[in-house]
Amino acid sequence: MHYKVVVVDDSPFMRKIISDLIERDSSFQVVGTAVNGYEALMKVAELKPDIVTMDVEMPEMNGLEALKAIMMDNPIPVIMLSGINEEGMKETILALESGAFDFIRKPSASVSNDINQVGELLLEKMKVAMQAKKRRAAWQTKELVRSEGMKKQVSSIGIEKPTANGILSKPSHDPNKSLSEVINTENAYTKRTAISQKAEKKPNNNDSSRPLVSNRKPSVEKEIKASKLAKSTKESTPLVFSNSSSKISSELEGKSSSFQHLVAVGCSTGGPRALKELLERIPGELPAPVVIVQHMPPKFTKSLAQRLNSFSSLEVVEGEHGMVLHRGYAYIAPGGFHMKIVRASAGHYEISLTEEGPRNGHRPSVDTMFDSLLPFNTLTRHVVLLTGMGSDGAKAMKTLYDSGVTDTYAESEETCVVYGMPRSAVELKCVRHVLPLLDIPSMLVRMIK
Structure with missing residues (x-):
């Protein structure tokens, strides 16, 4: 062909x-x-x-x-x-x-x-x-078939009726209802029935051994309210790209290098667009640094960081060797260098850049950055894989997961440009939350808070 x-x-x-x-x-x-x-x-x-x-x-x-x-x-x-x-x-x-x-x-x-x-x-x-x-x-065809099947299932569904013993009965068809109203009614019935069936079961809050696919879509409104406020007061610029320096300046003196949470993100093909959607929905007062590996050649990562900084309430910079991590900042690995996170003798966490050979065909490599987080058991680590071809990041996510890092995320196929890196992690059974892109930031904020 x-x-x-x-x-x-x-x-x-x-x-x-x-x-x-x-x-x-x-x-x-x-x-x-x-x-x-x-x-x-x-x-x-x-x-x-x-x-x-x-x-x-x-x-x-x-x-x-x-x-x-x-x-x-x-x-x-x-x-x-x-x-x-x-x-x-x-x-x-x-x-x-x-x-x-x-x-x-x-x-x-x-x-x-x-x-x-x-x-x-x-x-x-x-x-x-x-x-x-x-x-x-193929995915869209599958979803269309599923959607058509749902339409047939709900064709005779209407308003739910309580029975004598209080259990919800299946709704009967109301010819005056639109299809969307019928579907919403069915969804509500299904959800409430499931809750009713689980009511007498004792929850096991300590069961984190099994990967969980999360399909719920939490509201992001509360989590991004502060982000919008911070964005409105952030120094504006008429330029499309921010010109903020990636050097640690006197502005950082008010930012604490003490934190209990750290967010690590890996992505490749489709990543710049995904990072924009992710970072503009995370509030600027996030009590954690965000470290990011995006597969990209040298010099382009600086332009990417400047562009993302113009959208995000976080301060987004290209990482530099020896740069101390601070909460409320996002650090992009520079093209041509592996980025590792290390613990300095003074007790803070900082960036280490190396020119070791490519890993999985990439420098920077997501696996290299994720691996560097393994020793930090006192930190709550939140690990994310977004769209990208290949499998970079999946093996290291599995290692972190097996060591006890269970707040792991993969972007779901429906929003990925290329469902390669996230799929590899899902197949290794080390992903706790499989979510559409726009649902990841709100879930991250909820887990951190």
Whole structure:
């Protein structure tokens, strides 16, 4: 089977290089090219490709503007090609936030080895995008079948009636009720019946040995009320990206380096967008630091931290060697370095950066960061895996779980861009809460408080 590809770049030379790299794999066929965003939109409408590669910086209409139009009119996987200049990196972060599947840096036209490496990475990401698209379609089909089955089940359901002994009877059908009202009535009946059946059972609050899949959707309103208030008073800036320094400044003197909780997050493909959703829903007065590994090349992580800081009530910074962890801060592992958390002789926790070889093909690696948390038994550790391809982080989460860290989270398939890393952890039976992305921050806040 051939997947149709449209290549978008304002450089004829780069269009040729990217097209040749893609067609090294017989499963992909370049069916068209475009020189700017306007032409890309026409080619996408005309050729209906399965996937698009999109240059970030182009004249007339740039890649970000074209991406937003594609996501609005005809959502398909788009992989961005970014330069390593500051503006290109910022635009790339915005593109990932706006729905781009992933990105690669542009190859150096003068270095053949670099071209080959970029080509391999591009094909890998394109294959993962196609697999994710198939998996998403299969999941949606399954959900549609389930939904249709539910409609049939509730077709004769109406208002519940109490019986003489006080037990709820199954509701009978009310022809004046809409389908949504019928479904809500059935859900309420099912929930209350389950509560009634459990009423005489003694709960075992100490049973944390079995992984739990949480399907409830707790309200985030209480937890983010303080976050909104803090955000309204946070120093504003007209720029899209925050320019706050990642150096520890005098502002930190009022922030305590003493805490009992620590949140650790790992993510990859789809991560920048997921991190935005997560961090903007966590209040700034969170009594814990948040440490994050997002698979990303050097320099891009700084732009990511600046962008996330403009949304979050937490102070979001790129981690630096020796930086002391403080509650109310989030630390992004810098691209090209493993980030570990260590206990200093003074008693506080700080960041250690190393250039050891890649782990699971990544530096930074989620497994490396999670492993570094293993000795800290006096801390309550909350461990999270969000969207991402591969399995980085799953083995270390399992090790933490087996050691007694049971507040573990995985993003559920319904909201993942790629259900790889979370699925690997679920399969290892070390996940306590499997939740849609938007439910994770409120659950984290509740568990910490």
